[in-house]
Amino acid sequence: MAGLGLGGLTLPNYTFGNEVSIEQLLDNPLAVSQKKVLADAALNTAKSLGATYTDVRIGRYLNQFILTRENKVQNISSTESFGVGVRVIVNGTWGFASTNNMTADGIKKATERAVAVAKANSKFQKEPVKLAPVQGYGEVSWNTPIKKNAFEVPVSEKLDLLLSANAAALKGGATFVNSNLFQVNEQKYFASTDGSYIDQDVHRIWPSFNVQAIDRAAGKFKSRQEMAAPVGMGYEYLMPKAEDKLQGPGGMILYKNSYDIVEDAGIAARQAKEMLSAKSVEPGKYDMVLEPNHLGLTIHESVGHPLELDRILGYEANYAGTSFATLDKLQSGKFNYGSKVVNIFADKTQPGSLGAVGYDDEGVKCKRWDLIKGGILVNFQAIRDQAHILGMNESHGCCYSQSWNDVQFQRMPNVSLAPGTEPYSSEQMIKDVEKGIYIAGRGSYSIDQQRYNFQFGGTVFYEIKNGQIAGMLNDVAYQSNTQEFWNSCAKICDEKDYRLFGSFFDGKGQPSQVSAVSHGSSTSRFNGINVINTGRTI
């Protein structure tokens, strides 16, 4: 938790993802004007009970999952969760409570509980909470700029698409295929005593598959997952456009702002089969050419997490760990996180990204800021009650809660590697490599609790010999140290190659909360990285 001093103490609450009909998902149970009335009831109640600050989050969280296997539909499930969370500061201490009783009386009682919690906890408070100021925005709204609401697309159309992808994989020689579609809609209303009433409609979508090829005689099996990312878009992401397709090695297609799941499933089957007889990697030093849908996870683990201020301060010591990126390294202004070509920025406004919202969960307008500039560490990620620690007078706007019934805290914004400024394609990058490995897609990942030592696998690996793709490889994983790795970054492709990686399930906190986050990058080259062979016989 990010709470400095005492964070939110959660009193009894009731939370569920209830299964609902598709039609019901499209109804809006509460108009914005009604939400304002309820929010004002909480704000006024808290004020009358001595709160110096209050925020109210009314949230309706909708999910739909569709799961298929070969020619079968395994599950279709729709869930809804609706309720309100109230956070107050009383006696300089946070208090939080939530309820799914969406009446003025229910919200008033939740507010009273939040105040009681703050009062009870204030006797343990060492220093009062210091909030960075924020502007009151009045009544405003923000929507994910979707073109087609996935929840409005008939289930039969979505099923047809997934089953077509499965058929393409089986036709391509896959032994088994699972494909899934996960859709999210967060309808969030925020109000605070700073004078903001913010209504937001946030959409995310995640198509995925796992294509497997099996050689029964040899007792071998290989898997290839989708070359897509979960994104902050509507169903238009699944309506492929030619201009969003990039040619990758070995006939692979890589996708930018729209995804052709049927095409990719067919290619996946061919690649999975090819992996069954691919060469096992010779361990040693290689120049790595890392594609964005792979590099995103490396950015997430080795840059996104170490720069979270609550982790740096020790609030995550018993679970996620602490960080090598300490305050003194930031304050020195000289810490070489990476080479001079490395510019990494946080951005909660990036179109199509999972973290994109207009305002964060404490009413701060979202923005972009630099984390690493010209290789030098220049900033961390901080919210309103942390900003003063960094000598800042405003929050970065990266506060988030997974639900109305969980207290909001500092979460990783989208953290992305800026593209190279000179024209440079991934084809040219491969041509410039003498002995290297090209990796696309995410694989096994592991990093230590202070974010020094990591090991990453991938989805597909191609050997590069003298500027040419020399065939697929198996059993590849690379190991490095965060600072060494980013200092070995020699070249980054230009913005034509830039695209997003994403994760729906970044975990943090005890009890754990998840958040969705994207990481953009262009294909990048890292010189002299240690590659190990992970093949074993049992």
Next chain:
Amino acid sequence: MALLTKDEAFALMKKVLSYSKADECEVNLNGNENGNIRYAINSVSTSGKTFQSTLVVASAYGKKLGIATINEFDDASLEKVVRRSEELAQLAPENPEYVSFLGPQKYAEPKMFIQSTAAITPKQRADMVEQSLAVAKAGNAIAAGFLEDSMGFAAMMNSKGLQAYSTSTNVNFSVTVRTQDGKGSGYAIRGYNDVSKLDTKSATQIATDKAVKSSTAKAIEPGKYTVILEPAAAAVLLENIFFSMDARQADEGRSFLSKPGGATRLGEKMVDERVNIYSDPHNADLPTSTWNGDGRPQERVSWIEKGVIKNLTYSRYWAEKKGVKAVPGPDAAIMEGGTKSLEELIAGTKKGILVTKLWYIRQVDPQSLLLTGLTRDGTFYIENGKIQYPIKNFRFNESPIIMLNNLEELGKAERTVSTESNVNYLVPPMKIRDFTFSSLSDAV
């Protein structure tokens, strides 16, 4: 909704079934009350209490299944959730793998509920944390920890006459203690059904001692070493075997249990003959449920006996297709140990490394169950039967199957908690030869 007695739960589920118009209907009802307190930098950071209850209704028309969930329990809501599941069933395509619900079953009485845990008060939680903090402060160290207790019930009933009910309690506690200079770190984790067995003071003392003793760590070369894994370190490796025992995956050729030519390794010796792993809902130190979520009885099952794979887990569909007993996956696992203490294992070690905790475990290759991860919170070099000095953390790449073939010695099994999955296990400390460390980490 408060936690329901057996009679109350059955009365509610009977009412739900009375609304059903489907060919078959099955109801699962759960309620849980959880309390937690979290602390960091020697101060309480958050605390909370949550109630959760869920009613799941599954309706089937022929082979068409619909599932709906609700958390409201008035009559109108109960009828609504039944209708909703029926609507979904009518919309769903036919599932060729649908298996009709089970009829009445006989279950042994579960023994997971302990009143002392159910009665934990916020003050008790705060007192337990205060004891932990006092130890860390006395050791001039910094503690961060999490204590979480739960009590709950689970019940099910269906239109074919099946009825099941059980109650349970649990408490998990973990603490990380770091030295003021950030050069040493120690950890302890405990899990019990009975909170009276939890001693946060002694657990924190162990974590503090490890923090202090690990603060002058030396770097030694990565490579293959004899290791002694404490139970918490062994559990996070072993559970990857437990999670991968599915018969269908093995039969389909996509498991570490699949063999060239199409057969599986069921009945084959895969690991050292001293390895015996089983599950038993009636084990006094690790009681678990006597029935699973689809109503199958949970019984004592041997998974690995004298190194031989004895049983795999089956869905009811796959068991029916294969004509075998549908053995469900267990809620916990027990690995038999020996009689020696951890100290005795160390005393009998000429050269080796004591691993107290492993972190960020991920599967690298499902074919060999190769895992990677790192040591954390206290790693020590052993020579001539004694801990000589702390060493810097390592990254490992190892398969638990290879590890159990390289078994040297087992200590006495004890209850521990997986830091990866939160599942409780009974696992012994174990001495393993040729454990593969592949690189050094600067992390403390």
